[in-house]
Amino acid sequence: MLWELSIQKIPLAEVPIDDMEYDPAPVRPVVLVVDDERIIADTRAAIFTSWGYAVMTAYNAECALELARRNPPKVLVSSLSLNRMNGADLARVIQSKSVDCQVILLSGLTENDSLIADARDAGCNFTLLQKPIHPNDLQAFLPEIRR
Numbered sequence: 001m002l003w004e005l006s007i008q009k010i011p012l013a014e015v016p017i018d019d020m021e022y023d024p025a026p027v028r029p030v031v032l033v034v035d036d037e038r039i040i041a042d043t044r045a046a047i048f049t050s051w052g053y054a055v056m057t058a059y060n061a062e063c064a065l066e067l068a069r070r071n072p073p074k075v076l077v078s079s080l081s082l083n084r085m086n087g088a089d090l091a092r093v094i095q096s097k098s099v100d101c102q103v104i105l106l107s108g109l110t111e112n113d114s115l116i117a118d119a120r121d122a123g124c125n126f127t128l129l130q131k132p133i134h135p136n137d138l139q140a141f142l143p144e145i146r147r
Contacts, residue, residue, distance in 0.1 A: 030053070030075075035079040091103040091105060
């Protein structure tokens, strides 16, 4: 048995626009979370997701650079101590491509201040926070970009 379909074609110009509802979901700012300790990166990513951000997670600087190239983040939250490339250098590269990206670097060591000073001398603006940090304290440093 053969089925016949009868499809009515309507020119696009005849489609009534007034009857259409358009309710786009709000755009969620992108946060790139970088830490070479997976459990820390994943936990931080879950926290940012619960705050309403779209989150990309990277476990090394190379992956972070590729993710940032494909989808420039609004906020970079990275450990200062990473393998092969430190967080300050990573942030410097990302900010050179995405100048409105806010950078928050996290470190458990105080001797990394020279890395931040070098980056600031190069014109970069970063926030350095001491690890461990409570999520509420971290949230206080985020830009007013949500909602």
